[in-house]
Amino acid sequence: MxxxxxxxxxxxxxxxxxxxxxxxxxxxxxxxxxxxxxxxxxxxxxxxxxxxxxxxxxxxxxxxxxxxxxxxxxxxxxxxxxxxxxxxxxxxxxxxxxQFVQKDDGVEIGFTDDGEVEIVEGPEFEIMDGSVRRGDDTPRDGKNRIRPGKPVRMSLPGEFGELLVYQLPGGGAFIYDPVLKVATMVAEVMTEKAFQLNSFEEKEDRLREWVSVQSTIARIPGVDIVQLSDQTTMISGASIRHWYEEQILKAPAVTTADGETVRQAGPDVDPFMHQSLVETIMSVENQPVHDMWMAVVLSKEKLNERIVAAGGGVAGFMETALSMMGTIENAIPTSGAYVTKWHSPHTLAARTRTAFDPDSAIQVSERGEDGVAVRQAGPMYAAPRDIKTYESDGALHRTYKIAEWPHSQARLGFLDKLVFAGDFRHTVSLYIKPRDTAKALKANERDRATWSSNDKIRDKIGKQQTARKERQIQDLVQEEDEVTAGHAPLKLICVITVTAETDRELNANCADLETRAAEANLDLRVLYGQAEEGFIAGALPFGKLEV
Structure with a gap:
């Protein structure tokens, strides 16, 4: 045996x-x-x-x-x-x-570099029935400095209506918050191989590399917060066919004896199978897919010296962001993931629009890179429906927060229970907030001193120590050991937004999610009274964590 x-x-x-x-x-x-x-x-x-x-x-x-x-x-x-x-x-x-109701007055409000309010006649990126009309790139002046141009204000609920969208050289979107003085760039992320298909040793290697990536990003000066999201959504068969045709064009080509060049994919390999596959794809209206993105939020205050050296103002901020985007893009591939592109204003607006109005996802996905006009990114109507549900354009959203991570040792890849919770629309967003090492150690020391004082008072009044309190003290000791050993001090927060069309469907989807969370030994908590803030944090790619 x-x-x-x-x-x-x-x-x-x-x-x-x-x-x-x-x-x-x-x-x-x-x-x-x-x-x-x-x-x-x-x-x-x-x-x-x-x-x-x-x-x-x-x-x-x-x-x-x-x-x-x-x-x-x-x-x-x-x-x-x-x-x-x-x-x-x-x-x-x-x-x-x-309550938020979309206004269409044709006037956009922006801000100058000095914080003064200015009126923008109309959106810089305009969408027509056909393709998007835009310039080849963001221009530069005679000294090779970026000329930002006039921004477009996103029409979003609450304080998020202040977000201004610029276009970076290369086409990426630069979302600037003139109130908080932060900027966000959003990357589309892909993985080379599904984590669960790896062997145990390969999983360990990928996890080790991912820890290194986290530490690298956390130690980049100026990074305020990083949002990593996986959204289960629905797309049209046309989008899948478009992807399939792109893969055919990327396939290697060979020259036959007759001097004809053929590709090792698609109709050149088997025209009948190719046609059958295309017909099958186009016959399916909805296909569940997983869209992944990474939003990086930069602090203007923390980067002030670099911004001034780059020319100052929004232009200097954009120049600084470009160099940091390259650093982040180069660091990620070692973990088995890679950045396929940095979202443009139009594709970012498309992702935002479909979050508020999931029914538009198929139509929007068929537009591809044309996306949606920035001013049309927000909902027509949005408001909290009750204490735990947010409503936008007929869709209902409920957001959870992981209150307790696994109490015992977690298996590698345990979050897949939430990512693959079911064939319904939901978004899992993990927020990584870097902390200054010195401040983290000081806070740890202060918390341990507080526990020590509390223990002395407990002894005097005869109150017994509990196992839960002892475990929290052990957590503080472990945190100090890890930070002292050189690990980057990070604060992890995970929020999950579930979306449905009816109350019954929403309750059923939430029940499925809660069941999967229990299997992963996770304790989920509904964000009562924070339905709007939870939806913004969980389903939108702006790195806005207000919960």
């Missing part, structure tokens, strides 16, 4: 930390501590005013009320935090800012 020996791996023992609850004292955040402190002060005043015993009884009742409100945490948030979220939501509803 033979037995299977476990394969030793360098990833053995690697675990994700629990949800943070260090807080200021006893796991309570600053707002909780302040709220309870107010209750204590009021209790003391009641005793001083009313005396004993009625003042004391009233003070005890007051402390019970304040403690009952200030201490509990529900789904990772305090009651005070939930109250703040819902108050903001209700305030937006009363003012009407929660």
């Amino acid at each position: 033979s037995s299977t020996q476990p394969v030793e791996s360098e990833w053995d023992g690697a675990k994700y930390g629990r949800e943070e609850s260090t807080g200021v004292i006893f796991g309570m955040e600053a707002d909780q501590v302040i709220f309870i402190a107010v209750g204590v002060v009021l209790g003391v005043l009641v005793v001083m005013i009313n005396g004993f015993p009625w003042g004391l009884a009233a003070a005890i009742g007051l402390l019970i009320v304040f403690g009952g409100i200030g201490i509990p945490r529900i789904k990772g948030n305090s009651l005070i935090g939930w109250a703040r979220i819902f108050f903001r939501s209700k305030s937006r509803q009363r003012s009407g800012n929660d």
